[in-house]
Amino acid sequence: MNPSGVQHQAKSSSVAGPFDWYRNINKQERRTFWSCKIGYGLDGMDTQMLSFVIPTLIMLWGITTAEAGLIHTSTLIASALGGWIAGILSDRIGRVRTLQLTVLWFAFFTFLCGFAQNYEQLLIARTLMGFGFGGEWTAGAVLIGEVIRAKDRGKAVGMVQSGWAIGWGLTAILYAVLFTLLPPEDAWRALFLLGIVPAVFVIFVRRLVKDPEIYRQAKAAEKTEAPSHFYEIFAPGMLFTTIRASLLTTGALGGYYAITSWLPTFLKNERGLSVLGTGGYLAMVIFGSYVGYVISAYLTDLLGRKKNFILFAVGSFIIVLLYTQMQVSDGVMLWLGFPLGFFASGIFSGMGAFLTELFPTRIRGSGQGFCYNIGRALAAFFPLLIGMLSQKIPLGLGIGAFAAVSYGVVILAALSLPETRGKELAAQ
Template sequence: MNWYREISPTEKRTLWGCFAGWALDAIDAQLFSLVIPTLIATWGIAKGQAGLIGAVTLVGGALGGLLAGVLSDRVGRVRALQITVIWFSLFTFLCAFAQNYEQLLVLKALQGLGFGGEWTAGSVLLAETMRARHRGKAMGIVQSAWGFGWGAAVLLYTVVFSYVSPEWAWRVLFAIGVIPAGLVLYLRRGIVEPPREARAAGGPTLGPAQQAGTLSILAGIFHPSVLRQTVVGGLIGLGAHGGYHAVTTWLPTYLKTERHLSVLGTGGYLSVVIVSFIIGCFLSAWLQDRIGRRWNVIFFALASAITVNLYALLPISDTAMLFLSFPLGLFSAGIPATMGALFNELYPQGVRGTGVGFCYNFGRIVSAVFPFLVGHMGNSMPLGTALGIDAGIAYGLVVVAALFLPRPQTQVAPTATPQRV
């Protein structure tokens, strides 16, 4: 932790402010998956209807990420982060008062806008505040906050459902979601907007015509000087999200229905996945500042593809699956923990937020094709084979795209030192 003693108080406050925001974001996001059985029983809705709520939340999150990127380029990083935190806290709280399925569907879609926007705004803020030689470590630590938030959501769910009847417990959980709004008070007092010169550095410089106006900012990420970054970054986001969503969507079904394994429903399995995800973020945080963003992404993509295929193709028992869930969670965390630093270092100040928002959220939207392909291919071949092929294609796309990453010409922050991509 010598690096932590080197960074300034401003860097530390920004690090932990973004960490808290992402952890609280994760709590709000994970609570819905935990209360799905209760909603089905209480309101008598179908599983497909519950799945639609999850889907519109993800789509809203992707759109929110894109909008927050543009907003951060227009009004500043801290203000954009404040707006997104207040937004997702407010609509999470309002979910507690939904009287029917239709109301909850709309409220979750609106919540998703803030949920997706918080990562984009916080990622750009932290990248511009943190010095380059420690930027990867800081980004990886913030990404690990998702695992801590996930674990906290499980604990909250356990406590609330132990003392409150189910028909009210889910409302209590959503009402607790207003707590992150208090983080805005800290953001307003403890975190400062990076100076303009910090945002003006990094990557090729766009002219004033490309930096003025919202539409110009959107068009700016396709300007010839950064077009390669946008294409390559978008493909990395697509492959990373595609592999992740294919695995999380179909692996439990495959192991339960075709392998007839029961450990998936145990707390032990969930604990291993959460802990391994957190460790994977820390490993990626340390590694990417040593070997560079490019090779870190390639390593974790290859490791993820291999691990998924071991799951899908090898004879496996409950015990073996429990042990393999550790490297699966660990390697799957490595790419998301790298994307924050990687995407930020590809763009200049004028379009950095927009570029980061696009690369990350373009992948989230289009990656829906990968889970669909697994199901479609599973009609004509074993589901495990389809999953292995699909994950191999998705993570292979990450590897190929990473090989075409350009090297940054200058740095994001004025305190930065040369950083390998």
């Protein structure tokens, strides 16, 4: 057994190809990889539904941009709490069981959104949905991070992250189809009702995926040692790491939420695009997101975690300002969508692996869950603040300003954190 406590098949000593890491993992590791990737894709599908229907709800219900921003923000705050709780649960009841519970939760409450009769009911259902979608990321990221060997961890976790873009793209397709076939007052409900589909995925996870060996070793050790507690992430030896990692996630998520929460509304209201036009622009952003996830997954192992974060933060900083502030033609705007998605989403590919490597196994779920989700909680205020600010200044200007500050925080936090590329995990 290797130092990480994970069993692997024999590896070839020849020069590795780009996909050799996948061919060399065993059957259980592949099942884990696909369960995490599909789970994250379904998470992305359900989560992104709201941004597509907000313009329709503004038209049908007469809600303001500030009220729309409150739905975004309350969902993200709930997801932060859900992600933190899921991290603690994953250390207590297991990574796989926590993954199952979180998927069931976000699927059910997304489905419930489709029955909302007014703004208040949608706000409550969507907020409750947030608990599940935040928890799914934490459970899945810890699970895949512990299964894959150190030299390939960044690639594997990053490829799992790319599932988000696939889910986002699926929502865009469903949106285009439903809003073409149905009147708006029925189409938005049908979109949310389809959010129940991920619940079926839990059956697959329950039958085929097991907790990582390194986690089971850590739980076995707790029988003879003191049990772990989530507050250990605030102990003197871990506190500074926890703070810096939280700043890193706050910056990355703040920039991402500033862009994606309001992008459809920005394109429709300020650029005057039709539904199909908006779909075309978003398709370019989503395609760029997927490519960004994949390229960043390889770069985080090749360049190292820190350099990769800085590279994608700088790219995001430049592109988002160009995308929202330049007075350019619709054609140029379309092509700028690709690098926008590439950098804004690609920055997350290394996040799961990096947080996995920063914390010991006994408190990994708690540490990873807290850092990612306290960042999410703070970043959750960005959509609300942008929505309120847009009543006084152009929406694009608010998006650009908040995103620029966010990516500056990412760069500073990355510079202060240790490099963890190639770090072996230990069962302690």
